[in-house]
Amino acid sequence: METLISVIIGLVAAPLLGGLIAGLDRRLTAWFQSRQGPPIMQAFYDVGKLFGKEKMVVNQWQILCAWVYLIAAAVSVALFFAQGDLLLVFFVQAIGAVFLVMGAMSVKSPFSQVGAQRELIQILAYEPILILVFVGFYMVTGSFSIHAVWAQDTPLLAKMPLLYLALGYALTIKLRKSPFDFSTSHHGHQELVKGVLTEYSGPYLGLIEIAHWYETILVLSLCALFWHTNVAWMALLLVATYMLEILVDNTMARMTWRWMLKRVWLLGMGMSVVNLIWLYAG
Amino acid sequence: MHFDCGSCNGCDIEVLACLTPLYDVERFGIINVGNPKHADVLLVTGTVNHRNKKVLKNIYDQMPEPKAVIAIGACGNTGGIFREAYNVVGGVDKVIPVDVYVPGCPAKPEAIIDGVVAGLAKFAQKVEEA
Numbered sequence: 001m002e003t004l005i006s007v008i009i010g011l012v013a014a015p016l017l018g019g020l021i022a023g024l025d026r027r028l029t030a031w032f033q034s035r036q037g038p039p040i041m042q043a044f045y046d047v048g049k050l051f052g053k054e055k056m057v058v059n060q061w062q063i064l065c066a067w068v069y070l071i072a073a074a075v076s077v078a079l080f081f082a083q084g085d086l087l088l089v090f091f092v093q094a095i096g097a098v099f100l101v102m103g104a105m106s107v108k109s110p111f112s113q114v115g116a117q118r119e120l121i122q123i124l125a126y127e128p129i130l131i132l133v134f135v136g137f138y139m140v141t142g143s144f145s146i147h148a149v150w151a152q153d154t155p156l157l158a159k160m161p162l163l164y165l166a167l168g169y170a171l172t173i174k175l176r177k178s179p180f181d182f183s184t185s186h187h188g189h190q191e192l193v194k195g196v197l198t199e200y201s202g203p204y205l206g207l208i209e210i211a212h213w214y215e216t217i218l219v220l221s222l223c224a225l226f227w228h229t230n231v232a233w234m235a236l237l238l239v240a241t242y243m244l245e246i247l248v249d250n251t252m253a254r255m256t257w258r259w260m261l262k263r264v265w266l267l268g269m270g271m272s273v274v275n276l277i278w279l280y281a282g
Numbered sequence: 283m284h285f286d287c288g289s290c291n292g293c294d295i296e297v298l299a300c301l302t303p304l305y306d307v308e309r310f311g312i313i314n315v316g317n318p319k320h321a322d323v324l325l326v327t328g329t330v331n332h333r334n335k336k337v338l339k340n341i342y343d344q345m346p347e348p349k350a351v352i353a354i355g356a357c358g359n360t361g362g363i364f365r366e367a368y369n370v371v372g373g374v375d376k377v378i379p380v381d382v383y384v385p386g387c388p389a390k391p392e393a394i395i396d397g398v399v400a401g402l403a404k405f406a407q408k409v410e411e412a
Contacts, residue, residue: 026308035303038311045311049322052409054346056319188313194320201319202346 003082010081011074018213019043021220025246026187032250043209050206058107058199065103066204066211072096073214080221083146086134090127093218096211097123100196107199115195119183121257125264126170132272133170133222136163139279149225157226157237159282162275164226166268167219168241173264174219176212177249180260191254283321284314285341287374289328292388293355297325299391300398307395310402318344323401325394326380329357329364330371342378348408350401352382354394359383381405 022043030037039045057063076093079085101123104116134144140159141148149156157164173180184195192198200208223241227234255263286294300307301314315321318341330338342351353374356362361372374380381404384397 030306030308033303035306036309037306038308042311049409052412053322053348056346188308188315190316194315194317197320198317199319205320 006081006083007078011078014074014077014217015210015213018210018217019047021216021242022213025242028243028246029250032246043213047206047209050209051203053202055203056201057204058109061106062103062200062204065099065106066200066207068099069096069103070207070211070214072099073211073218077214077218077221080146080218083150086137086144086146089218090130090134093215094123094127096215100208100211104196104199109199111192111195111198115183115192115198118192118257119196121261122173122180122183125180125260125268126173129166129170129264129268129272132269132276133160133163133167136160136272136276136279137225139276146225149228153229155227155229155233159279160226160275162271162278164223166272166275167223168244169264169268171219171223171241172245172248173260174215175245177245179248179252179255180264181254182257182260185254283316283318283323283341283345284325284327285338287326287328287330287334287338287358289355289357293327293358293386296386296388296391297327297354297394300394305391305395307398310395310399312398312402318342319346321345321349322405323350323352323398324378325352325354325398326358326374326378327354329361329367330374330377331369332371335371335377338374338377348405348412350381350405350408351378352384352397352401353380354384354386354397355389356385356387359385362387 020040023038023040026042027037027040072092072095076089076096079089079092101116101119104112104119137149137156138144140156141152176184176186181189182191182195184197185191197205197208220238220242224234224238227237284294284297299305322345324342324345326338351374353359357364358374361370364370365372371377382397382401384393386393
C-alpha cells in the first residue's frame with residue numbers, strides 16, 4: 001500500500017518537478033549570461049502549446065516510439081520510487097532510449113539519421129558508467145535494491161565519491177548539456193538542426209519533452225541517493241550538482257563524439273573502476 | 283524561426299540582436315529554432331525572388347498549424363527599393379500569408395520584438411479559433 005502511494009506520488013510529481021527544474025535551468029542559464037530569461041513555468045507553457053499544435057508525422061512509427069519512450073521513462077521513475085531493483089530501472093530506461101533512437105531512424109531525413117546514430121553513441125557512453133555505479137551500490141549495500149540504501153547510516157558519497165563524479169558525466173549526457181549535446185541540444189541550441197528530435201513536432205515533441213523530465217528526475221534521484229541520511233545535505237548536494245552542470249554547459253563548447261567516448265570511457269570508467277577497487281579492498 | 287530571402291543582412295543582424303542580453307527576447311519565452319517543425323512564428327527578411335520563393339513556401343508548409351508569419355524590414359514588406367528589379371517577386375505576402383509587418387531599414391530590435399509580440403497575440407487568436 002505504501003509502495004503504491006509512493007509510486008503514484010512519483011509518477012505525478014516527477015514531471016511537475018522536472019518541468020520546474022527545466023524552467024529554473026533556463027532562468028539560471030540566463031543569469032549566467034547576464035540576461036533575464038523566461039518565467040520559471042515556461043517549460044509547462046511550452047509543452048501546453050506543443051499539445052495544441054497540428055499532428056504532423058512522417059510515419060506511424062514515430063507515434064509509437066514517442067509513446068514508448070514516455071512510458072519507459074515513467075515506468076523507470078515509478079520503479080525507482082517503489083524502491084525496486086536498480087538494474088531493472090536501468091533496463092527499462094534503456095528501452096525508452098532505444099525507442100527514441102528507432103523513432104528517429106524510421107525517418108529518411110539525414111539530420112534525423114545522423115542524430116540517431118550520435119544518440120546511440122551517447123547511450124553507449126553513459127550506460128557502462130551507470131552499470132558501474134550500480135555495482136558500487138551493490139558493493140557498499142550488498143544488494144541492487146534501493147531498500148538496502150536506506151539501511152546504511154553513513155552517506156554513500158563518503159564511500160563512492162569517484163563514482164559520483166562519474167555519475168556527473170552520465171547526468172551531463174542525459175541532460176543534453178555541452179560538451180555532450182551533439183545528438184540534440186536542449187532548448188534553443190541547434191545541432192544538426194535538432195538532431196534526433198528533428199522530425200518530431202507538435203504533441204509528440206511534447207511527449208518526448210515530458211519523458212525528458214522523467215529521465216532528469218530519475219538521474220537526479222540517483223544522485224540524491226548518495227546522501228540519503230539527511231534531507232538538507234541531500235538538497236544541497238543536488239543543487240550544487242545542478243549548478244555545476246549549468247556552469248559546465250555555459251563554459252564548455254560542444255565536442256565531438258570521439259572526444260566524448262575517450263573522456264567518458266577513460267576518465268569516467270577509470271574513476272569508477274578505481275572507486276570499485278577501493279571498495280573491494282576496503 | 284528566421285528565414286532570410288536574400289537580404290543585405292541588416293534586418294538579420296537586428297534579429298540576432300534581439301537574442302542578445304541587451305534586448306533578450308527569451309524573457310517572453312521565445313527561443314530561436316532552426317527547425318520549421320518546431321517553430322510557431324516565422325520571421326522573414328529580405329526580398330523574395332523567383333528562386334527562394336519555393337524554399338519559403340516549403341519552410342512555411344513544414345510548420346505545423348497554428349502559425350504566424352512576420353515580415354521584417356522594407357524588403358520583406360513590399361520589396362523595398364528593389365521592388366522594380368526583374369528578379370524580385372516583391373514582398374513576402376505574395377508567397378505566404380503574412381500576419382505582422384515590421385517596417386524599417388533595418389528594423390530596430392525594439393520594433394522587431396514589438397512585431398513578434400503582436401504576432402504572438404495573433405497566434406493566440408488562432409489557437410482560440412482552432
